Amino acid sequence: MGNIADLIENKEKRVLCLGNEAIARGAIEAGVQVFAAYPGTPSSEISGALIAAAAELDFYAEWSTNEKVAMEIAYAASITGIRSMTALKHVGLNVAADAFYSFMYMGCKGGFVTVVGDDPHCFSSQNEQDSRWLGVSANFIILEPSSPQEAKDFVKHAFDISEKFEAPILLRSTTRISHARADVQYYEYESGFKEGDLEKTTRFKCLPAIARANHPKLLEKMERVKEWIHESGFSVVEDDNEAEYGIITSGISYSYVKDALKSLKKTIPILKLGMVSPLDEKSILEFAQNKKNIIFIEEVDPYLEDRISALFIQNSLYPRIHGKCNGITKRYHELNSRIVAEGLIKAFGGELLSLSEIQKAVEETKDFTPFRPPLFCAGCQHRAAFYELSKVVRKRDGIFSSDIGCYSLDPWVTDTIVCMGASIGMANGFARVIKDKPIFALIGDSTFFHTGLPALANAVYHKANFNLLILDNRMTAMTGFQPNPTEDIPIEDVVKGLGVNYIVEFDPYDFENGKKTIEDALEHEGPTVIIMRKICANEWWRRTRRKGEKIEVFHTDSEVCIACGTCIVQYQCPAISWSLDTNSKDKNYTVIDPAMCTGCSVCSQICPTGAISKVE
Amino acid sequence: MTEEYQMVIVGVGGQGILTISDIIAIAARKKGLHILGSEVHGMAQKGGSVITNLKIGKKLHSPTIPEGSAKVLVGIEENETLRFIKYLEPRGIAITSTTVLNPVSWKKNKKAAIEAQEKIDKNLAKFKAKIIKIDSEALAHEAGLSLAQNIVLLGALSQVEGFPLSDEELKEALKERVPKKYIEPNLKAFELGKNAIVNSN
Numbered sequence: 139m140g141n142i143a144d145l146i147e148n149k150e151k152r153v154l155c156l157g158n159e160a161i162a163r164g165a166i167e168a169g170v171q172v173f174a175a176y177p178g179t180p181s182s183e184i185s186g187a188l189i190a191a192a193a194e195l196d197f198y199a200e201w202s203t204n205e206k207v208a209m210e211i212a213y214a215a216s217i218t219g220i221r222s223m224t225a226l227k228h229v230g231l232n233v234a235a236d237a238f239y240s241f242m243y244m245g246c247k248g249g250f251v252t253v254v255g256d257d258p259h260c261f262s263s264q265n266e267q268d269s270r271w272l273g274v275s276a277n278f279i280i281l282e283p284s285s286p287q288e289a290k291d292f293v294k295h296a297f298d299i300s301e302k303f304e305a306p307i308l309l310r311s312t313t314r315i316s317h318a319r320a321d322v323q324y325y326e327y328e329s330g331f332k333e334g335d336l337e338k339t340t341r342f343k344c345l346p347a348i349a350r351a352n353h354p355k356l357l358e359k360m361e362r363v364k365e366w367i368h369e370s371g372f373s374v375v376e377d378d379n380e381a382e383y384g385i386i387t388s389g390i391s392y393s394y395v396k397d398a399l400k401s402l403k404k405t406i407p408i409l410k411l412g413m414v415s416p417l418d419e420k421s422i423l424e425f426a427q428n429k430k431n432i433i434f435i436e437e438v439d440p441y442l443e444d445r446i447s448a449l450f451i452q453n454s455l456y457p458r459i460h461g462k463c464n465g466i467t468k469r470y471h472e473l474n475s476r477i478v479a480e481g482l483i484k485a486f487g488g489e490l491l492s493l494s495e496i497q498k499a500v501e502e503t504k505d506f507t508p509f510r511p512p513l514f515c516a517g518c519q520h521r522a523a524f525y526e527l528s529k530v531v532r533k534r535d536g537i538f539s540s541d542i543g544c545y546s547l548d549p550w551v552t553d554t555i556v557c558m559g560a561s562i563g564m565a566n567g568f569a570r571v572i573k574d575k576p577i578f579a580l581i582g583d584s585t586f587f588h589t590g591l592p593a594l595a596n597a598v599y600h601k602a603n604f605n606l607l608i609l610d611n612r613m614t615a616m617t618g619f620q621p622n623p624t625e626d627i628p629i630e631d632v633v634k635g636l637g638v639n640y641i642v643e644f645d646p647y648d649f650e651n652g653k654k655t656i657e658d659a660l661e662h663e664g665p666t667v668i669i670m671r672k673i674c675a676n677e678w679w680r681r682t683r684r685k686g687e688k689i690e691v692f693h694t695d696s697e698v699c700i701a702c703g704t705c706i707v708q709y710q711c712p713a714i715s716w717s718l719d720t721n722s723k724d725k726n727y728t729v730i731d732p733a734m735c736t737g738c739s740v741c742s743q744i745c746p747t748g749a750i751s752k753v754e
Numbered sequence: 755m756t757e758e759y760q761m762v763i764v765g766v767g768g769q770g771i772l773t774i775s776d777i778i779a780i781a782a783r784k785k786g787l788h789i790l791g792s793e794v795h796g797m798a799q800k801g802g803s804v805i806t807n808l809k810i811g812k813k814l815h816s817p818t819i820p821e822g823s824a825k826v827l828v829g830i831e832e833n834e835t836l837r838f839i840k841y842l843e844p845r846g847i848a849i850t851s852t853t854v855l856n857p858v859s860w861k862k863n864k865k866a867a868i869e870a871q872e873k874i875d876k877n878l879a880k881f882k883a884k885i886i887k888i889d890s891e892a893l894a895h896e897a898g899l900s901l902a903q904n905i906v907l908l909g910a911l912s913q914v915e916g917f918p919l920s921d922e923e924l925k926e927a928l929k930e931r932v933p934k935k936y937i938e939p940n941l942k943a944f945e946l947g948k949n950a951i952v953n954s955n
Binding site: 152154156261285314315317318319320321390392393394396397400474475476477491493495496497498499500502503506507508509510511512513514515703706707710712714715716726733 | 766767768775776779780783788789790791792793794801802803814815816817818819820821822823833834836837840843844855856857858859860861862864866867870873874877880881882900901
């Protein structure tokens with residue numbers, strides 16, 4: 139379980155692991171030599187595992203500054219003949235897109251695999267983008283595993299196919315594969331670092347004349363892949379014994395189909411596609427030719443449905459199509475076996491256990507289960523920083539452009555959150571049209587190095603008047619405390635080098651000083667930079683406990699507390715709650731959970747009656 | 755055991771939900787059973803509502819458990835038990851802590867919090883499940899490890915009829931999963947949770 143010893147032990151065995159750890163093991167078994175990635179849920183554990191493994195085994199792995207850089211590192215290794223890989227989340231694939239659209243024209247040499255983690259249902263993302271579209275439009279060969287075991291095995295196949303066709307591979311996972319926990323069969327592997335070399339050729343120069351010649355070659359290559367997949371074993375037909383209905387599916391959706399059919403007690407022919415681009419046209423047409431109805435089950439977009447429906451028309455095949463087009467399943471959010479079963483009932487009938495009794499109870503009790511949104515952790519330095527900021531921003535009716543990170547959880551001042559680096563990019567725009575209010579951009583250290591730098595250079599160059607707040611918590615906390623360049627490159631030096639004149643820094647736990655520092659910065663022409671620096675409280679708490687050091691916690695004096703709610707209602711520290719001592723309904727006061735308190739002291743600074751103090 | 759045993763573990767991010775799901779998974783694997791679970795990582799973990807799915811059996815496919823289909827629910831926070839009890843099959847079993855962690859909206863409104871608490875039994879009863887309540891906070895404290903409420907509930911789970919893993923199997927797995935210096939208080943927390951059920955039967 140996140141166990142590095144299991145991950146690297148060179149032995150055939152069954153291991154209980156996360157889908158992402160299985161993918162990492164697949165890369166090790168395939169002999170990956172270079173791995174680079176930027177973290178992003180649900181892909182981060184692949185990279186975490188491989189970077190930890192690289193420290194023990196003889197290959198190279200790193201946390202890169204962004205997905206494009208990571209993919210370029212891996213691609214460079216590949217064209218020197220080395221097996222290489224990157225892993226990213228779906229929106230990270232957009233960042234890397236500029237690079238890989240051209241990689242396709244040139245092709246690769248050593249196996250080159252990109253693992254993308256899509257996030258249907260937006261568990262930890264800003265959209266539900268279906269990466270298969272981006273993949274197919276760029277001419278990636280796309281594999282879609284349906285379980286953690288398959289995910290691991292497909293990684294190995296991916297490297298082989300990539301080398302066979304000199305073609306980049308996209309392996310599409312989703313949250314429910316990446317964050318599934320299952321027992322997975324591991325195999326032995328060969329290790330040992332190899333050096334690469336770059337062949338002197340025009341092939342790797344994407345100049346117009348060369349690209350013009352490469353494009354038809356790429357399309358011809360994809361035709362060869364299409365011929366080959368029919369025999370590859372990636373398309374699996376199950377229970378093909380009737381002519382009325384057939385289900386075409388791929389990835390995690392296949393598992394929902396299996397459980398849905400079980401709950402409906404039905405056997406229906408299934409075609410499961412392991413490779414979703416290029417399409418295995420022969421297998422698909424063979425499967426469909428004698429069927430009156432074809433049902434597509436897939437998450438989010440009708441990718442298979444649209445492409446395969448077109449294929450049917452091109453081949454004069456006219457089964458009735460069921461899927462997103464007639465509402466069998468929705469075009470948004472994730473599926474489960476019940477949703478799929480309900481969809482299948484719409485196509486061919488059947489019955490499920492009624493949930494009406496449960497739904498009635500849910501309706502009657504829903505007011506008693508209020509939304510519990512994710513919050514800043516107890517002691518979080520971001521909460522402190524935002525509380526200070528909120529005092530200034532609200533007073534001045536400021537415009538607040540935020541970014542992607544833990545700080546997206548701000549409940550007080552944020553107006554916009556879009557994508558990595560957009561805080562500064564958009565502040566450049568706001569500065570052009572909003573003149574009578576202060577404009578703020580806020581970004582974390584990792585996101586600043588990811589895509590914040592070009593936008594800040596733009597602001598300095600064009601003299602955009604806004605205040606940039608950089609929350610430097612010394613790591614990429616949101617995705618699991620990964621290291622990033624802030625460890626070695628002082629952010630104040632970077633912004634100074636970019637030409638920012640007004641740069642200040644403060645400790646967000648120092649409440650009055652923080653407020654004053656922000657106020658002062660507003661007196662200066664922007665772009666100004668305010669660095670709020672404090673190590674992630676969560677990680678600090680963990681490290682301190684691990685060292686066995688005592689954490690000095692705070693408590694409330696119930697006699698002094700006037701129950702004004704400043705610490706609970708306004709500051710919202712999760713370690714603080716109302717006393718639910720029903721014997722004292724008249725005397726209300728707050729209590730601080732000593733198991734959660736990190737001793738940051740901010741509540742004691744903002745308490746108007748001085749009721750909160752350190753436990754002596 | 756039946757072909758597939760489905761369960762959900764619920765609570766608030768940070769309560770050790772993944773730890774007990776790991777322990778169950780380790781124990782199941784040792785017994786030669788397959789395991790398939792689904793967990794929440796990233797943003798949702800931070801103090802938000804958390805639900806983890808776990809399937810134990812022979813031939814497993816999808817990693818998630820739809821509403822109305824889990825045999826047992828383990829709830830480390832009582833309001834979260836109420837939120838997620840819909841995942842239980844009709845007349846399934848809910849083992850729930852009596853611990854309450856108020857959501858932000860209730861921190862603003864003590865009346866709502868008290869009302870919700872007064873009505874919790876009535877509300878849970880509407881789902882027609884078998885409810886087993888455990889004061890995991892007191893028992894974890896008694897075991898000398900206030901963070902071990904999850905393990906108290908795991909001990910209670912070991913006594914549920916039809917649960918495919920024995921208390922001994924779970925304790926062996928626990929020893930593998932928790933840091934060495936915390937094994938003793940965790941085992942004590944496990945026993946206290948187990949006895950809470952034994953004594954109430």
